[in-house]
Amino acid sequence: MTDQKSLVIDFPYFKSKFKKVNIMKHSFWVVGSAFLMAYACSPAKKEEKPLQFTVNNQASLALTDKPVVIKKGEIPGLESQAGKWPLVVSVGDTVAAQYDDTDGDGQWDELFFVTDLAANDAKTFTIGWADEVPEFAPRTSVRFGKREGADIPVHPAQADTLPADGLPKSVGYQPYQTDGPSWENDKVGFRHYFDGRNAKDLFGKKTSAMSPEDVGINSEGAVEDNYHVMHDWGRDILAVGNSVGLGGVALMIDDEPARMGVTVNDAVNNVEESVFQIVKEGPVRSVIQYNYNNWQPQDRSYDVQEVSTIWPGMYAYKNAVSVEGLQGDETLLVGLVNINNDHELSEIEVNDEWVVLLTHDQQTYEKEWWLGMALILPRSVYEGYTEAPKEGPLSNTYLAKLNVENGQPVEYFAAAGWELSDEQFTDRDYFTKYITNLTKQLSADVTVSWEE
Incomplete structure (x- = not known):
């Protein structure tokens, strides 16, 4: 004390x-x-x-x-x-x-x-x-650690730049704790594969406390996958594969989906330089930012920025994406992984502001637990959805299609409800009602007035 x-x-x-x-x-x-x-x-x-x-x-x-x-x-x-x-x-x-x-x-x-x-x-x-x-007492948190060599312990970091040839397959080791940054609130946690894959994964939480700082490293400070087993706080629960996970992004270029980044089997990235930074880690709001400079799909070049924000009380995070270098035939794609889902996708027009894409199944590892996932998308730019192929560098995912203008950010939310966070999430109607209510809360306006 x-x-x-x-x-x-x-x-x-x-x-x-x-x-x-x-x-x-x-x-x-x-x-x-x-x-x-x-x-x-x-x-x-x-x-x-x-x-x-x-x-x-x-x-x-x-x-x-x-x-x-x-x-x-x-x-x-x-x-x-x-x-x-x-x-x-x-x-x-x-x-x-x-x-x-x-x-x-x-x-x-x-x-x-x-x-x-x-x-x-x-x-x-x-x-x-x-x-x-x-x-x-913190109700949000960001965790990011890296190492400069296979025999060098992980240390906390506020930012990092990943060159195209800095992938694990190229350097021979995983440089990042939990493969990249993780962020959470009192309800749920997420992580981003900053090692070139640029997919977004999910941590299920069983407690409102922040998860330990040493998740993803062992007692010697080495990177270790120790979060796919159950702990008091929870665990990683989502199989991502070659999808972009829950809320990850891609582009539809001339009617063909293009992955921003590569798969775990690639040694060189298609993004020349990826830059990450923790903008703010605070007790009630945390913000992280990614800049993907000179992403080169299909002989083109784009600069993409993502800003992810989380605050307490919601099983979700907010993402804002902007793209520079658009030629006019592109559509922004937002992913909703579909690896362990055998039930239908729900498309829900909640109000004039938001539309929801929602899945609910035992879509965790080994189909062990019930998990609902949803994308809350701006209705003004929503253009429906498609499915990626079952195989390939971008696969096994629903892809929401959003109209995007050069340099203009598109904001949306990605949400998940795990049965060990709330046992009522086993029920699809309950999860659907939760997401619908959350969406309406996001639409609700509050005003501040000062007393004279």
């Missing part, structure tokens, strides 16, 4: 101190409700009010862990706080939030948190001020 530490929290016209409490190595901050009550009842300051804002749910639908984004410039009085951090306080407790630099200038510009809201309801929050950023 680390030493307790005091955090100075300022509300308008007075200052107090509260203890930072450490539980199971994770920290959270507590602000006594009696503190706010005493302030509200103070005769001397009764006419003064702390800075408050209200989040309004405009939908007739209850929202769970709904993201709230406040731009730095929207916070009244921030300039007068001499570099202090705005804390979001609700019912006397500090809300887990983070301060993100979204434009890459080295300064935070966005305050992000999640909250629950009843249908057509509103919730009021108070802003306090702190000298340092609080630590919150």
Whole structure:
């Protein structure tokens, strides 16, 4: 147990101190409700009010862990706080939030948190001020490790560049922990094959805690596939093969599907340079980015960017894909692996904004557990789906077809519900209702208004 530490929290016209409490190595901050009550009842300051804002749910639908984004410039009085951090306080407790630099200038510009809201309801929050950023128990995480040689231990990394001739088949060893980055929230985890395959895999979780940092390496620090067996936290559950997994991307070029990257048996990539970086790893939002420079299918050249984002409370992640170098006969393809699925694909038009492609079967390794998977796709650019061949470099997958314009990002969500995360996911109707509700929540608007 680390030493307790005091955090100075300022509300308008007075200052107090509260203890930072450490539980199971994770920290959270507590602000006594009696503190706010005493302030509200103070005769001397009764006419003064702390800075408050209200989040309004405009939908007739209850929202769970709904993201709230406040731009730095929207916070009244921030300039007068001499570099202090705005804390979001609700019912006397500090809300887990983070301060993100979204434009890459080295300064935070966005305050992000999640909250629950009843249908057509509103919730009021108070802003306090702190000298340092609080630590919150993580509900999202990113894990990325690499090694520079077969006999060199894996070390954590924030970024990496993979050249075309840097694949495992070429260098003689797997350079990446879990074959590439993995990311998760309190519900589900995912991983990306950054070793040239560029497919997206699935970790089923049995606990809301973040999985250990040493998944995919052994006690000597060597890369090891130790995640295809059950652990307390869960395991890798999805057979990906030569598909692009759950939410991976490809292009349809002149009516032929083209894989961005290669298979495990190839020694040289068709992408000249693949660049990965962790943009943000935070308690309530994590963001990772890939840039595939000079991808060369069919004597063409494209630059592709992917940005994957995850926040708590949903069995899903968000992906944004943009392509440079389009010639006009291309269609963006998003994959939904179909290796162990013997049941029909469902196509569901949820509302004017989103359409869903959904499968549900015992589509895990050895068909051992029930697993539902879904793509939540923007209806404005959705052009149906097709199936890849049963064999070949891009195979065994449904492929959603999306209209894409040069340099313009297309955003979608990939979701999965495993029976050991929630036993009701064994039922197709239950999973379908979950995905439909999630999709409606993603469509729901919330607004932020500041009290004068």
